[in-house]
Amino acid sequence: MIKATNYKIAQGHLTSRVKQALVAMLSVTFGISMYIFMNGFMTGVNDIQEELAFSTLAHIRIYNDLPEDRSNLLVNYYQGDKLVNLRHPKVIQYTEGIVNADKVINTVSQLDELAEITAQVNMNVFYRNGLTQVNGMLAGIDATMEHRLFSIAESMKEGSWVALDHRSDGIILGVGLAKKLSLGMNDNVVVKTADGVTRNFKIIGLLETSLASVDNGKAFIQINVARQLVLKNHSYATDIQVNLKDFDSSREVARKIDTLVGYKVESWNDANGQLEAGNELRNYLAIAVSLTILLVAGFGIYNIMNMTVNEKIKEIAILKAMGFEGGDIVEIFLVQSIIIGLIGGVVGVIFGGVVSVLINNIPFELATIKTLPMAYRMSDYLSAFGFGMLTTFIAGYLPAKMASKVDPVEIIRG
Amino acid sequence: MENNTVLSARNISKYFYEPAIFQALKELSFDVKKGEFLALIGKSGSGKSTLLYVLSTMDTNYEGELLMNNEKLTGKTQNELAAFRNANIGFVFQFHYLLPEFSAIHNVMLPALKLGKKSKEQIHQDALENLDLLGIKDQAYKSANKLSGGQQQRVAIARALINEPAIIMGDEPTGNLDSKNTDIVFDIFRELAEERGQTIIAVTHDDEFAAKSDRVLELSDGLIL
Ligand SMILES: Nc1ncnc2c1ncn2[C@@H]1O[C@H](COP(=O)(O)OP(=O)(O)O)[C@@H](O)[C@H]1O
Ligand SMILES: [Mg+2]
Numbered sequence: 001m002i003k004a005t006n007y008k009i010a011q012g013h014l015t016s017r018v019k020q021a022l023v024a025m026l027s028v029t030f031g032i033s034m035y036i037f038m039n040g041f042m043t044g045v046n047d048i049q050e051e052l053a054f055s056t057l058a059h060i061r062i063y064n065d066l067p068e069d070r071s072n073l074l075v076n077y078y079q080g081d082k083l084v085n086l087r088h089p090k091v092i093q094y095t096e097g098i099v100n101a102d103k104v105i106n107t108v109s110q111l112d113e114l115a116e117i118t119a120q121v122n123m124n125v126f127y128r129n130g131l132t133q134v135n136g137m138l139a140g141i142d143a144t145m146e147h148r149l150f151s152i153a154e155s156m157k158e159g160s161w162v163a164l165d166h167r168s169d170g171i172i173l174g175v176g177l178a179k180k181l182s183l184g185m186n187d188n189v190v191v192k193t194a195d196g197v198t199r200n201f202k203i204i205g206l207l208e209t210s211l212a213s214v215d216n217g218k219a220f221i222q223i224n225v226a227r228q229l230v231l232k233n234h235s236y237a238t239d240i241q242v243n244l245k246d247f248d249s250s251r252e253v254a255r256k257i258d259t260l261v262g263y264k265v266e267s268w269n270d271a272n273g274q275l276e277a278g279n280e281l282r283n284y285l286a287i288a289v290s291l292t293i294l295l296v297a298g299f300g301i302y303n304i305m306n307m308t309v310n311e312k313i314k315e316i317a318i319l320k321a322m323g324f325e326g327g328d329i330v331e332i333f334l335v336q337s338i339i340i341g342l343i344g345g346v347v348g349v350i351f352g353g354v355v356s357v358l359i360n361n362i363p364f365e366l367a368t369i370k371t372l373p374m375a376y377r378m379s380d381y382l383s384a385f386g387f388g389m390l391t392t393f394i395a396g397y398l399p400a401k402m403a404s405k406v407d408p409v410e411i412i413r414g
Numbered sequence: 415m416e417n418n419t420v421l422s423a424r425n426i427s428k429y430f431y432e433p434a435i436f437q438a439l440k441e442l443s444f445d446v447k448k449g450e451f452l453a454l455i456g457k458s459g460s461g462k463s464t465l466l467y468v469l470s471t472m473d474t475n476y477e478g479e480l481l482m483n484n485e486k487l488t489g490k491t492q493n494e495l496a497a498f499r500n501a502n503i504g505f506v507f508q509f510h511y512l513l514p515e516f517s518a519i520h521n522v523m524l525p526a527l528k529l530g531k532k533s534k535e536q537i538h539q540d541a542l543e544n545l546d547l548l549g550i551k552d553q554a555y556k557s558a559n560k561l562s563g564g565q566q567q568r569v570a571i572a573r574a575l576i577n578e579p580a581i582i583m584g585d586e587p588t589g590n591l592d593s594k595n596t597d598i599v600f601d602i603f604r605e606l607a608e609e610r611g612q613t614i615i616a617v618t619h620d621d622e623f624a625a626k627s628d629r630v631l632e633l634s635d636g637l638i639l
Contacts, residue, residue, distance in 0.1 A: 005527040012515030318511040321472060322525045322573075323500020325493045409467045412507055412585070 006328050009319075010335040013308055021340055024304045028344025028388055029351055031297030035290035035384040036352030037359065042286035043380070044360075044373030046279045050247075052368065053275055055150050056211060057268050058241035059250045060257065062104060064097050065264035097121075101237035104261050108242060113253045115245045118145035119237035121226035127173075127219065128190040129181040136177055136217035138191060140226020149243050152207070158185050159205025168225050171201035175208045176216030191219075193229050210368055291387065297344075298391035301337050305399035309333060316403050317411035326404035333403050337396020338389075345388045349381055420580055420613050421446040421469065426478035428464055428636075438464045440636040441478070448580075449611040451603060453624040456633035462617040463585055465633065469615065470503060470583050471495045483580065500529050504574030506584040506616075512558035512566055512573075519545065519554040522572045529577050537576070544572035548602060564595035571602060582606065584616040588623060600626060 014021050078084055098104060101119045108117055121140035126133050143164040147153045153161035157175055164170050171189060173181075183189055185203055192198045201221060209215055227236050244253055250267035258265040269276040309316070316329055353376075360374035428439035438461045446452055454462045467473040469480065471487055474495065480487045482502065487495065504525075512521045522541040526532060532540070545551045548568040553561055558569065567590065574582055582603070588596040600623055606612045607628070616627070624630050632639040 005524065008520075009513065012513060016515045314509075314511050315513055318505075318507075319524075320496065321470070321499065321505050323496045323498075323528055325496045327493075328528075409473045412472075412511075413463050413467065 003328065003331065006331045007335055010332045010339070013312060013332070014336050014339060017304075017308065020304045020307070021336075024300045024337075024340045025344035025347070027297040027300035028341055028392060029348040031290075031294040031391070032345055032348030032384045032388040033352035033355055034293045035387065036349065036380055037355050038286045038290045039380040039384070040352075040356045040374050040376060041359065041372070042282045043375035043377060046282055047375055048369055048373045049275065049278065052211075053268070053272065054243075054247070055152070055155075055209065056214065057272065058149055059244045059247045059268050060242040060254050061266050061268075061271065062098070062108070062240040062242065062257065062261060062263050063238060063266075064095065097232070097236055097238045098240060098263055099233070100235050101240060102235045104240055104263065107260050108240070108257055111253065111256070113244050113246070113249060114242060116145065116148045116243040118142055118149055118241050119223060120146075120239045120241060121223055121230065121232075121236065122238045123226070123230060124194060125229075126192040127177065127181055128192060129183055129187075132181055134177065134180050134217075136219065138226065138229075139218065139220050140223040140229075141220055142223055143220070146220075149241055152209070155207055155209040157206045157208040159203075161205060163204055164220065164222060167202070167204055168222055169200075169202050170204035170221070172205035172207055172220045173203055174215040174218050175206050176212070177219060178203065178206055180216070189219075191221075191229070195230070197229055197231070199225075199229060290384070294387050294391045297388070298395035301340060301392050301395040302398060304340075305333060305337050305396055306402075308336065309399045309403040313403075313406060313411055316406045317408035320406065320408040321412065329404040329406075330397075330400045333400035334393075334396050337392050337400070341389055341392025341396070345385050345392075348388060349385055352381070352384060418448045419445045420448045420450075420483060421615075422479075422481040423469065424479040424481070426465070426468055426476055426480070428461075428468060428473075428476045438636050439468065439476070442636075442638055443478075444631065444638065446581075446613055446615065448613060449607050451607040451614045451628040452616070453627035453630045454615065454617045454633065455619075455621075455624050455630055456639075460633040461636045462633055464636075466583055466585050466615065466617050470505065471499055500525060501577060502580045504577065504579040504582040506567070506571050506574050506582065506587040508586040508589040512569055514557070514559040516558055517555050518550070518558055518561060518565075518569045521558050521569055522576055524576075525573060526576045531577075541572065541576060544575050545569070547575075548572050549598070564591055564598075567591055567595065567599065571599065575606070578610075579612065581613045581615060584614070584618075586617055586619060588618065588620060596620065596623065 105117055105119060108114060119142070123138050124135065125138040126135050143162050147161060159172065161172065164172055171191070173183070173189070178184065181189060183203060185206065187203050189201050189203060190198055191201060207214065207220075223237075224234065227234060230236070242257070244250060247268065250269060254265045254267035254270070319329065356374050356376065359372050362372045363370065364372045422445050424443050426439055426442045427437060430436045430438055442465065454466065456462050464473075468476045471480070474492070478488070487498065490498070513524070519538070519541050522544055523537050526537040526540065527534070542551060542554060545554050548571060550565050550568050553565055558566065561569065567587070571587070588599050591599065603614045603616065604626070607614050618624050
């Protein structure tokens with residue numbers, strides 16, 4: 001522990017140069033609050049990104065991929081020097097979609113990591129109203145389950161999302177798509193599939209998600225109705241969407257599911273590398289900027305402590321002459337920077353929180369957000385304080401060590 | 415070696431290597447008795463200060479041997495020497511070097527607080543007595559930088575005495591004082607040597623001061639005359 005006498009001397013030094021100490025404290029405060037704000041803001045942006053991404057994207061998607069590239073079909077059947085003539089080779093997909101989706105869902109549901117799972121039948125269709133014809137996506141879904149994965153009901157502009165579960169003739173259209181077709185609530189729309197099957201639906205809801213691909217070109221119907229449209233059995237699905245308790249584990253869980261089912265299993269980050277890359281780049285940026293600022297704060301402390309040591313060099317010499325050891329001298333000066341760091345740090349953590357709240361309240365309207373995003377994570381506050389203390393410790397230790405090496409003879413003889 | 419020898423220097427040599435190699439002390443050997451008031455004199459540059467800092471244990475870069483109370487000090491670590499100085503040696507310099515943020519009495523208490531042998535109350539009382547001895551008890555609670563030069567030097571002496579060191583060393587302790595204050599300091603040293611049996615080793619330029627001491631060592635070019 002710090003000896004009371006050394007502490008007293010340190011206190012004397014600090015109170016004799018309050019102004020400089022205050023400036024050094026402020027630089028720590030600034031560094032730490034910037035660290036908190038930068039990291040909170042970047043995490044906030046990342047969270048918003050993910051929230052937006054996960055409004056259409058599940059953590060894991062299971063689907064039937066095209067067969068692998070078999071341009072050289074003969075390799076398995078003919079070896080060695082043989083001349084073979086093959087005309088018009090074609091890759092034929094024997095099975096389309098997931099034939100027995102219930103079985104896959106049952107298997108995957110056993111996993112502890114699983115949060116939600118739902119099947120979809122997705123297809124490309126034409127939407128017709130009189131002579132107007134627009135092509136787009138049609139998703140057959142279980143409305144309740146779909147909402148559990150994608151919180152889609154919150155984006156309803158008109159009508160009720162879950163009502164779809166009770167209306168086999170109902171369809172919910174993106175607002176942009178409805179506009180293109182000049183249709184509104186309770187109007188009828190004709191859907192025509194690629195195989196030429198047509199069917200009439202009643203618009204029971206309009207969806208506005210702020211994602212153009214959904215709003216301008218997608219509609220939703222009951223999954224069983226969709227199966228009828230593509231003439232498939234009652235367990236058919238094109239996609240099975242899975243959400244996990246922790247989306248960070250998507251890759252590993254996807255690999256695990258891959259061994260259980262015979263279909264293509266893809267995690268959100270494998271399917272959308274740019275999302276993850278963006279998140280990581282923002283995190284690096286936040287860390288780089290905030291550590292730079294802390295470094296500047298460290299220089300502030302280093303500077304003031306260096307000045308103090310130079311100014312007090314005669315005192316150091318006399319203390320050593322009186323029998324204070326090198327360790328005492330280190331203590332005397334290190335205590336000063338630690339006090340500066342602690343006070344500056346505590347104020348910085350509070351100030352960082354206040355700044356974050358203020359920034360978080362600045363209006364900023366884009367897509368679904370209303371104000372600038374901000375995350376409040378305990379870990380940011382702790383590491384800001386931790387890094388701050390580490391910087392002050394190092395910045396204070398160097399001059400203190402230098403002070404302890406002062407040769408009293410050289411100073412006192414003058 | 416007689417029993418009342420407090421300090422022995424044996425073949426002490428000291429070299430400086432910058433700017434050119436130079437021998438400042440040349441195989442000096444002498445003993446100092448307990449309660450002796452020793453004055454170190456000599457021309458400027460003769461090696462007085464250099465010798466004093468070797469004797470003080472602050473300078474360890476010398477040849478030869480240094481013994482205090484039959485204990486060999488040569489070869490001890492810096493921390494051991496620091497502890498030794500704290501308990502056994504008191505310093506008075508030409509400049510007082512008080513801690514300006516502290517009161518006079520707190521400055522006096524510092525070495526004793528560092529030594530940690532007595533309670534804070536006891537140290538406080540001892541410090542007051544020492545200030546009284548030097549005639550500045552009334553200045554005890556003033557901030558050190560608010561005292562006059564003579565008062566500050568007396569506070570520095572009180573500080574040197576607080577741990578009742580066996581030896582008190584001074585490098586021109588009166589060099590900065592007027593003749594009245596010089597007399598006061600001299601009388602105090604005299605009294606400490608005679609009444610408390612403390613050994614005084616003081617470098618001085620002041621012939622009058624030297625003349626009143628028990629013994630004078632005169633240095634010339636690193637040799638004792
Ligand atoms: N740090 C040093 N480096 C080189 N030479 C020194 C150093 N300190 C003292 N000297 C030389 O040693 C000699 C003795 O110096 P010093 O002991 O200070 O003399 P004084 O008797 O005046 O106190 C002088 O010639 C001085 O120039
Ligand atoms: Mg000198």
